[in-house]
Amino acid sequence: MLPLLRQIKGVHTIKGSSIELKASILVEGVSADDDSLAELGRKYKEQNHGLFGWDFEDHVDKLLPDDFCLPDGTVVQFRMNSRSPYRVRKQGSDMLLSCNGEDICTVNWIERPGFYSQKASSGRDMVKIGQIGGEDCLFFCYQNYCAHFANNKECYFCNLVSTSKTYNSVLKKKDIDDIGEVAKAAWSEGKVNHLLLTGGCFNNQKEVELVSKVIASIKRHTGFERVPGTILPSPAKGDHLKMYYETGIQAIGFSMEIWDEKLYSAICPGKSEQTSHRQFLQSIEVAVKLFGAGNVYGVFVMGLEPRETFLQGVEVLSGIGANVVPFVWSPNPGSKLEGHRAPSAAWYLDTTLEAADIVLKNGVPPGTENHCFRCDGNSLLHDALRLKGIE
Ligand code: SF4
Known part of the structure; x- marks a missing residue:
């Protein structure tokens, strides 16, 4: 090379x-x-x-x-x-x-996984059920749906509906057994190390029940006792946190999107009506106690708020033992912010390097068993931590 x-x-x-x-x-x-x-x-x-x-x-x-x-x-x-x-x-x-x-x-x-050409025993194409993110993260979206689009309250950066209509390339709803079969096929190729499981936006009780069945299917087909990877559900609260832990997934994420509360309300009008900044924080604190330090993630769209408030979020979350996944914002087609521009590369770099210093200072376990730099083509934080010896 x-x-x-x-x-x-x-x-x-x-x-x-x-x-x-x-x-x-x-x-x-x-x-x-x-x-x-x-x-x-x-x-x-x-x-x-x-x-x-x-x-x-x-x-x-x-x-x-x-x-x-x-x-x-x-x-x-x-x-x-x-x-x-x-x-x-x-x-x-x-x-x-x-x-x-x-x-x-x-x-x-990146090499195409073998299972992309295989079919589940139901006859469905495996590639329409699960996909690999980066080099080693097996991704399942158990339902491509979000109610916020129907009342024009979707998050301004989100193009879920437009993407689904434009490409129509994956199954909108996945069969539970199909998911388990795809997980087995993917892991048996020896390249996958983690799972990432998410849906659009859901009724919480129905979602946790569905996720329990999905993880049970994955455990049945792969033999895992606890599944290395992350569930990223609609904002989980109260008793549902324990139920997610009991499914057997090792880590959980919370898509807070924006730390600054007023910007969060403005940019995520539907989501912020259902889950406040305070509720997110309370849930994350409970989740850290259940899943363990380093096994809980605050997920952000980075570039839609000032550096100062973003870094405040990193300080608070890493101070309570949570990790952070900050995606570099893409002003993508079909989102309300289509055609805008993200901050400069230098802004992302400087801000991410400072975020990495904050994470290290607070001693959050890296959690790379569940999410690592090889999963993550759209965030810079793992790369910044690698520069400081954390892989
Ligand atoms: S909650 Fe926001 S980011 Fe998530 S699917 Fe709905 S509109 Fe998109």
């Missing part, structure tokens, strides 16, 4: 490390020539739009990578933007990434 060929120059950059490059690619998007895409869907893993779309443009008739790896293994989400300065082209057997025509480094598309 070629090393980094040269540091990036010009308006979009920074000094040339993988995390800087990743931040810049996530903010600017990337495109790829047809030759480099030729073996997607056969040799290399393609996008299947299990829940949200992260590209800056829709690409209904074109297979694109979900994500790719930089030379040091950093995983980067592929966000299609035909106007991006970043472009991947095929040269011999290498994929070369360039910025404004200057070669930067080779990249690797």
Whole structure:
């Protein structure tokens, strides 16, 4: 593999490390020539739009990578933007990434899992049931539905409905046994290390009952006593927290989205009516006691609030033993904020490095058994922690 060929120059950059490059690619998007895409869907893993779309443009008739790896293994989400300065082209057997025509480094598309070509015993295509995020995270969305769209109260950054209508590429509801079979097939290939399980937005009691059945099916098919990975349900509260713990999943996440309370209400009008900032915090504190420090996540869309309030959130959550997953915001098609721009790569980098310092200072166990840098092409925090020796 070629090393980094040269540091990036010009308006979009920074000094040339993988995390800087990743931040810049996530903010600017990337495109790829047809030759480099030729073996997607056969040799290399393609996008299947299990829940949200992260590209800056829709690409209904074109297979694109979900994500790719930089030379040091950093995983980067592929966000299609035909106007991006970043472009991947095929040269011999290498994929070369360039910025404004200057070669930067080779990249690797991620191998397509074998189960993507298999069928469950029900006859359904496994790839329409579960997908791999990054290199090692098996993702199931048990229901692609959110009631907030019906009354125009969806979160401003969310394109769940538009993605589902545009691509229609996965099953909206999944059969419980199918999910267990896909988990077994995926784990038996030896590449998957964690599970990520989520739905859109649900009635809490029905959701916890469904998740219990899904995890039971996964345990039955894989033989796990406790399943390494994370459940990211509609905001879990009260008795449901214990019920989620008792399903046997090792970690739980809370999609708080925005730390600043007023911005949270403005950007997430429907969700904030149902779950306040205070309720999230109370639930996270209870969840840390049940699941253990490091096994609870506050999940944020990073870039829609000031650095100061975001970092306050990291301080408070890591102070009570929770980890943080901050996704780099994509102003994606179909969301209310389509066509806007995220903050600069330098903003993301500086803010994330400070967040990593806060997490380390508070001594939160890294929780990499449930979620790691190889799962995570759209967040920079694991990469920042890797720089500080946490993998
Ligand atoms: S709660 Fe918000 S982010 Fe989640 S699916 Fe609904 S609109 Fe999208």
